[in-house]
Amino acid sequence: MVASSGVIRVVLPAHLRTLAHVDDEVTLHLDREATQRSVLDALEASYPMLRGTIRDHITQKRRPFVRFFACEEDLSHDLPDAPLPDAVATGAEPFLVVGAMAGG
Amino acid sequence: MSGVRVLVGTRKGAFVLTSDAKRKQWDVSGPHFGGWEIYHLKGSAADPNRLYASQSSGWFGQIIQRSNDGGKTWQPVDNKFVYDGVPGTHQWYDGTPHPWEFKRVWHLEPSLTDPDTVYAGVEDAALFRTVDGGQTWQELPGLRGHGSGPAWQPGAGGLCLHTVVLDPSDPARIFVAISAAGAFRTNDAGKTWRPINRGLKSEGIPDPNAEVGHCVHRIAMHRSRPGVLFMQKHWDVMRSDDAGDSWHEVSGNLPSDFGFAMDVHAHQPETLYVVPIKSDSEHYPPDGKLRVYRSRTGGNEWEALTKGLPQRDCYVNVLRDAMAVDTLDSCGVYFGTTGGQVYASADAGDNWAPIVRDLPAVLSVEVQTLPPSLAEV
Numbered sequence: 001m002v003a004s005s006g007v008i009r010v011v012l013p014a015h016l017r018t019l020a021h022v023d024d025e026v027t028l029h030l031d032r033e034a035t036q037r038s039v040l041d042a043l044e045a046s047y048p049m050l051r052g053t054i055r056d057h058i059t060q061k062r063r064p065f066v067r068f069f070a071c072e073e074d075l076s077h078d079l080p081d082a083p084l085p086d087a088v089a090t091g092a093e094p095f096l097v098v099g100a101m102a103g104g
Numbered sequence: 105m106s107g108v109r110v111l112v113g114t115r116k117g118a119f120v121l122t123s124d125a126k127r128k129q130w131d132v133s134g135p136h137f138g139g140w141e142i143y144h145l146k147g148s149a150a151d152p153n154r155l156y157a158s159q160s161s162g163w164f165g166q167i168i169q170r171s172n173d174g175g176k177t178w179q180p181v182d183n184k185f186v187y188d189g190v191p192g193t194h195q196w197y198d199g200t201p202h203p204w205e206f207k208r209v210w211h212l213e214p215s216l217t218d219p220d221t222v223y224a225g226v227e228d229a230a231l232f233r234t235v236d237g238g239q240t241w242q243e244l245p246g247l248r249g250h251g252s253g254p255a256w257q258p259g260a261g262g263l264c265l266h267t268v269v270l271d272p273s274d275p276a277r278i279f280v281a282i283s284a285a286g287a288f289r290t291n292d293a294g295k296t297w298r299p300i301n302r303g304l305k306s307e308g309i310p311d312p313n314a315e316v317g318h319c320v321h322r323i324a325m326h327r328s329r330p331g332v333l334f335m336q337k338h339w340d341v342m343r344s345d346d347a348g349d350s351w352h353e354v355s356g357n358l359p360s361d362f363g364f365a366m367d368v369h370a371h372q373p374e375t376l377y378v379v380p381i382k383s384d385s386e387h388y389p390p391d392g393k394l395r396v397y398r399s400r401t402g403g404n405e406w407e408a409l410t411k412g413l414p415q416r417d418c419y420v421n422v423l424r425d426a427m428a429v430d431t432l433d434s435c436g437v438y439f440g441t442t443g444g445q446v447y448a449s450a451d452a453g454d455n456w457a458p459i460v461r462d463l464p465a466v467l468s469v470e471v472q473t474l475p476p477s478l479a480e481v
Contacts, residue, residue: 013163015139015140015161015163015164016164019164019167019180049167049180051183051184052165052166052183052184053164053165053167053183054164057183057184057186058186063163063164063165065162065163066163066164099163099164100163102162102163
């Protein structure tokens with residue numbers, strides 16, 4: 001794993017893009033190691049309206065119907081302080097926040 | 105000319121319907137927050153351009169939106185609803201203890217005098233308040249903490265605080281209703297509460313003096329007589345003449361006394377409206393006929409209002425927050441259905457016409473009567 005290049009790309013699901021008033025992927029500047037926690041902390045600092053929509057306000061656990069992907073891997077069950085893949089840390093690949101498919 | 109603004113919450117977004125005082129031609133705006141469930145939106149009586157909306161989703165949780173311009177633009181405000189102290193437990197469906205967990209805001213009730221103060225009724229049942237326009241929310245913990253909270257049990261729709269009624273004559277007096285705990289009143293602005301369920305009779309509750317456990321669906325009040333309350337219970341339409349200290353049944357000749365929605369005429373405190381629903385397992389009108397029933401005698405004697413409403417093959421429901429009245433001289437009455445229709449009557453219920461027919465399932469309907477300076481159509 002490598003240290004963050006300083007730029008992290010995050011792709012939000014459509015409903016959260018609307019809520020955050022963004023049209024495309026979000027670019028975050030990170031001065032720490034890229035982990036789920038540090039990326040989501042930075043995301044919520046830039047877009048406070050997203051607090052509570054991806055992870056619980058109190059427990060900080062991922063909401064049940066939200067998933068995290070990157071580099072074609074499901075990272076949803078990784079520990080929040082585990083380093084994200086190098087390609088995410090360097091900005092080469094985005095960190096994907098996905099609303100789980102549900103329905104019938 | 106004055107106007108009206110009808111605020112409609114649906115399963116897939118919010119809609120704002122506006123008209124002048126004639127209430128014939130309507131402008132439809134929306135969906136706002138498309139794809140999200142809008143359990144309720146309501147305007148401030150102190151500032152009609154200040155609106156609040158409860159937006160939620162099974163994926164992304166609870167959002168509260170605020171508008172300062174009558175619904176043209178919206179800004180998300182704080183969505184953090186944290187129970188005071190150690191939340192404790194209520195009863196689960198099987199009678200076992202279950203931790204209190206926040207799920208969503210069912211009802212937003214703005215203060216009658218301050219646009220920055222709003223009460224929020226939530227699931228699992230509790231009452232929250234903001235005094236800064238939604239920037240922060242605090243629980244009024246005396247309600248859950250008054251003693252019976254651990255015995256509260258959810259109704260089929262969850263353990264939800266769905267009704268908040270403010271007393272226009274006394275800011276310290278508030279009435280709330282919880283499914284399926286019952287009705288409660290505070291006389292000290294939410295510090296302490298007492299159950300007000302005496303006289304309610306519910307199948308499955310053998311103790312006629314049971315303090316809690318009744319499935320109250322809705323409470324309505326006329327602002328000129330805050331001591332007189334009307335209630336649509338799971339079954340039974342009830343009335344109290346002593347601010348909820350005691351209740352008596354006024355179902356009278358209704359074809360079914362099961363239902364959800366209820367309201368009171370804006371200028372006639374003894375005129376009330378309900379929409380009978382067939383039964384607790386058949387949530388549609390009796391005989392496939394959508395009928396509003398009006399009593400001009402404070403209950404017991406009811407007349408069916410049918411002109412303009414479907415009188416065959418109609419199997420929609422009208423939910424508890426989906427009926428409202430305006431305050432124009434000829435009182436307007438409005439309700440929305442789970443089939444996506446919003447009906448309006450500009451003559452107190454004598455004649456009805458749909459404003460819109462094909463919205464997503466309607467969860468809530470509120471009406472604002474606008475002065476000429478704010479009416480746009």
